[in-house]
Amino acid sequence: MRYNALQILKQGLTGHKGWKPAWRKAEPKFDYDIIIVGGGGHGLATAYYLAEKFEQKRIAVLEKGWIGGGNVGRNTTIIRSNYMLHENEGFYEFSLRLWEKQEKDLNYNTMVSQRGVLNLAHTDPQRDAYARRGNAMILNGADAKLLDVEGVRKLCPFLNFDNARFPIRGGLWQKRGGTVRHDAVAWGYARAADMRGVDIIENCEVTGFAIQSGICTGVQTTRGQIKAKKIGVAVAGSSSKVLTMAGMRLPMESHVLQAFVSEGLKPTLQGVITYGAGHFYVSQSDKGGLVFGGDIDGYNSYAQRGNLPVVEDVCEGGVSLMPMIGKARLLRMWGGNVDMSMDGSPIIDKTHIDGLYFNGGWCYGGFKATPASGYCFAELIATDSPNDTAKNFRMDRFSRGLMIDEKGQGCQPNLH
Numbered sequence: 001m002r003y004n005a006l007q008i009l010k011q012g013l014t015g016h017k018g019w020k021p022a023w024r025k026a027e028p029k030f031d032y033d034i035i036i037v038g039g040g041g042h043g044l045a046t047a048y049y050l051a052e053k054f055e056q057k058r059i060a061v062l063e064k065g066w067i068g069g070g071n072v073g074r075n076t077t078i079i080r081s082n083y084m085l086h087e088n089e090g091f092y093e094f095s096l097r098l099w100e101k102q103e104k105d106l107n108y109n110t111m112v113s114q115r116g117v118l119n120l121a122h123t124d125p126q127r128d129a130y131a132r133r134g135n136a137m138i139l140n141g142a143d144a145k146l147l148d149v150e151g152v153r154k155l156c157p158f159l160n161f162d163n164a165r166f167p168i169r170g171g172l173w174q175k176r177g178g179t180v181r182h183d184a185v186a187w188g189y190a191r192a193a194d195m196r197g198v199d200i201i202e203n204c205e206v207t208g209f210a211i212q213s214g215i216c217t218g219v220q221t222t223r224g225q226i227k228a229k230k231i232g233v234a235v236a237g238s239s240s241k242v243l244t245m246a247g248m249r250l251p252m253e254s255h256v257l258q259a260f261v262s263e264g265l266k267p268t269l270q271g272v273i274t275y276g277a278g279h280f281y282v283s284q285s286d287k288g289g290l291v292f293g294g295d296i297d298g299y300n301s302y303a304q305r306g307n308l309p310v311v312e313d314v315c316e317g318g319v320s321l322m323p324m325i326g327k328a329r330l331l332r333m334w335g336g337n338v339d340m341s342m343d344g345s346p347i348i349d350k351t352h353i354d355g356l357y358f359n360g361g362w363c364y365g366g367f368k369a370t371p372a373s374g375y376c377f378a379e380l381i382a383t384d385s386p387n388d389t390a391k392n393f394r395m396d397r398f399s400r401g402l403m404i405d406e407k408g409q410g411c412q413p414n415l416h
């Protein structure tokens, strides 16, 4: 069923009784050409692009829980392409371009809202670093504008300019950045993949891999064995747990990241604001709630639930940046489990096992990557060669000394 204005009118006049489920409740078959493990944003986008762009057939997505229950439905919804290293920037700009046409491609209202992303600078060297990053963005075809203090004040007059411990010195503004409704992205890709024949199988946990003579020929699941010629794993925070079942040890740690939403306020924030002197970022949802977050909980965990010290730390960041936030009540909060790689950049690559492919290491920035990650992973699985924008996201870059360390933090997953 395609969604359009006529359909809304028709359903409105007939008591909304004719809407169909967005995707079928598929039963697992005995074998497939391609299995994607993990029904998050990246797994669903991969299945969609496999069917739509790379003309693959007999595809299944296996999800241990429900669609939208992982990080794809838990993030703070920010999209942007404001990276400096060329290994990253081309890829994230490709992603932003796919976001820009996503609603049309999927025939689904994912609420893509290019309301802008502002990174604040609080010291002169930080402003210089933003100038350099902005130039790198422009060289890669992205948009970027360096703002002075007055430029920032015009956009966000409510920030703490005059009495702050870390005064604002300017900012880097990406107008095409913004927000997208996170769970709609999962539903939109699931529906679009289903419409192209992909079986989306929920409540189906992968519990092992069938590997013989270095070739992966299928998976064991809580709903029985399923064979496949090719298997792509995109399980985000569960990456190290899942690939342990294939005998692999990943250069990655799992940590909790929390998100927070305040009570609804009148429209205040135009776009996304990130604090440059602490770890805090905030936007305002269409319902009026301030949606914000900060640092990861600083120890390894597979939990989807956060701890109180980070709540205090994030709220401190918010109050020092925009003191008025102290008057708003916190309405709800939750945690997700993020796959922190050693250099802060992702992996989209074949493994050393034939037929087994891996996508992960998205840290806390993988939502904005969803369309490009799906596209590039689908291309790799379908053609066995990488997309040009993702060719550096190799698994062996750590042993080859070719890290993609955007932040310059070294091998410290908890600092990226």
Ligand SMILES: Cc1cc2nc3c(=O)[nH]c(=O)nc-3n(C[C@H](O)[C@H](O)[C@H](O)COP(=O)(O)OP(=O)(O)OC[C@H]3O[C@@H](n4cnc5c(N)ncnc54)[C@H](O)[C@@H]3O)c2cc1C
Pocket: 037, 038, 039, 040, 041, 042, 043, 062, 063, 064, 065, 066, 068, 069, 070, 071, 072, 073, 074, 075, 076, 077, 078, 079, 204, 205, 206, 207, 234, 235, 236, 237, 238, 242, 257, 258, 259, 293, 334, 335, 336, 337, 338, 362, 363, 364, 365, 366, 367, 368, 369
């Ligand atoms: C609080 C928070 C805020 C964030 N904010 C942002 C942001 O503003 N911008 C941004 O770009 N990124 C953000 N991120 C990061 C982003 O959400 C993730 O990087 C991205 O969603 C990960 O990819 P995914 O959607 O495929 O993951 P998920 O949705 O987690 O998908 C993985 C799926 O694999 C399934 N799975 C696991 N094990 C198995 C198994 N054995 N068998 C079958 N299925 C399995 C899981 O149930 C899950 O559904 C944030 C993350 C969090 C937690």
